[in-house]
Amino acid sequence: MQSFQKWNSHDLRPFLKKGPAFFYDLDYLKTHAAHMQSTSQHISHGDLKLWFAVKANPLSFIIDTLKENQFHFDVASLGELSQIMKVGVPGDRILVTGPGKSEEFLNLAFHHRVGTIVLESVEQWRKIIPLSKETGHYPSLLIRLQIQWEQGEKSILGGSDITPFGMEAGDAKIVLQELVGTKFSFLGFHVFQWGNILSATKLHSIWKQTFQFCINLQPQFQVLDVGGGLGIPYDPSVSSLDWESSIYPLQELKTKFKIPQIWMELGRYAVGECGIYATKIIERKQVYGKEILVLEGGINHLARPALIDQYFPVSVYDPHFHFDLTKPLKKYSLHGPLCTALDFLGDHELPATLAPGDILIFHQCGAYGFTESMPYFLAHPTPGEVILQNEKLKMVREQKLANEWLV
Template sequence: MTRPVYVHDLDALATQVRAIRAALPRKVELLYAVKANPDPGVLRTLAPVVDGFEAASRGELRRLAELLPGRAPAAYAGPGKTDADLAAALAADVRRIHVESPAELRRLGALAAASGRSAQVLLRVNLPVDAPGASLVMGGGPSPFGMDPADAIECARRPPAGIDVRGIHAHLASGLDASLAGTVAAAVVRWAVTEVGADEVDVGGGMAVDYADPEARFDWFGYGRALADVLDTYPDVRLRIEPGRSVTAYCGAYLTEVVDVKRSYGEWFVVVAGGTHHLRTPAAKGHAQPFSVHRRHDVDGPRTDGGPVTVVGQLCTPKDVLSRSATAGPIGVGDVLAFGMAGAYAWNISHRDFLLHEPPLFRNGDPQEVAAEWAARPRGS
């Protein structure tokens, strides 16, 4: 078998999400951002633990309705919502619709009033943010995301008919460590309460995931303590967060087989089945995806000398690079590579139709065990 396979470790995922829930104050609502990984098994595993799901498209609304009938999505978010999107959110009885602009708010109000409903809304606000060390900052400057603070204040004070403004949503940065995430959350809540008298505040996600150091993990207990301090200051606020990547990234792996090894101008290249059309994460974020090597001992063929290697896929572009490593050791044809931290923004963001290669397979289990079993089989079986 050379066809790549995604392996989701649902037992590890259940342990991870329970640990996150235990680290947070009970008053903090934990939502999961479906965009990170909408795999059915992932969503079913998270469902008993999280307080709800945040969807960002009609497709995600349909996925949730199919898998979890009778459970209304907790939030519907994202820029560029069409009238059809807003109508679908109303029909799905989404608990909170995150509104990105005054014009969107007016359209939603008209749709809600025409259907005899009152849309329950959080206003997404683009606040200035001081986030040194963040991998991505989306607040405090020109952006398609959210409203300027003055517009949000005006919308909260004078909402159109059909709208019930319940509070504020702000996702201002990503790649935040626990201390910085806590500081940003406190600033968002302070602004929301002071400027609009918000009863509810959703401070988004953005918790750091370090692909260069798979053993480093976000300090959920430290973040929980920071949120507890926020709630001590604002005890009447209903506070929620909506992580995605930091929940599922560690619980998925992409497994594939080496099909060729060659040296070019003194550098080793390992060519695997599949590539970034299956696992887009390293190309999208510009990092080397961490991987482990499961060696196959009954195959004759070229093998690297154990020095630095570049791992590439089957696409007709030099940008199809999955990883680079100076410490992987010898890698030969037939070996199985297990790319870790592939449980979020992986297959679901990949340009899967490029060259029309076959899609990967999907299964559940322990990725390292699956990779070892694969490498132990005769090649081609």
């Protein structure tokens, strides 16, 4: 986790005049991305390819930083594909995934000559045949498999539940048969059902079962794409997942099962730690003895707490050392401005003298923040987006007031 103090050395206030904002530290992201690339290339001898799952944060500046650090890009919608094309990502660095591939999305993907398509159903396979004939483009294909796991765990991606992601083994065999004699090349499999895992041992166990399942289905193939799922801690007392310890088991499995290349599509682990969300306190009150802080922004900008009951770590923005952190902290319940009890951002211990106008910083907000939110509910301002690059802050998206978007 990045230091809580980091943002105190920057003047955030001018960016929060119209409302809350996300801030992304691109200098940190650059170092983090370079470290991920160099370590994984070193450990895998160049056989581990890193893709960025654009859904985690499609901001052009984030994409550009990762593009400069040799990342490839996984897109799951027409919007994501258009966005990375705007940033200048060439087709051979793009992989198209997702259970909902519209005609328009596939059309653009074929015209941009994307390198790889992940097939999530027999129907998707049959849909791309005429597009290839029309464009003369034959992308490499991965088949996404859905495995039925014995442990009954859930995850935001479905875990062991049955979901629309990927196909069962029987359908994969149909696609493999129909592929024979065509101009398409079958690259391998894609399996990904778990999110935010913080244990290298657990990742190893999931990957081991995945490798075995795929090899049982088809003894030889070129690529296994294990998706994302690497976690970041949202509780400051939990330690971060060590990148090297996660990569080594993949390298071992790759050698054991004789699979030439492993791909990973990272979202949260790639960009989660580079971002914060900052919002002012608008009211402090006590209700039946409970100390409550009402904030200018809440789950309308950061939906994760409402979706999975997990809260972001919080600190107070304190550039002038105004708060005496040697005094006992106070327990507050943090609530956003929406008229629903769902707008709860957790119970947190913070300085006892907090007052309206003070700013709170939510950490680990670089992934699944701005675009995973529900900004229009109750017509509050939409959040701004600010980048920190070469130690300078720059607003790249201003907050919008309701009169700028309500019709």
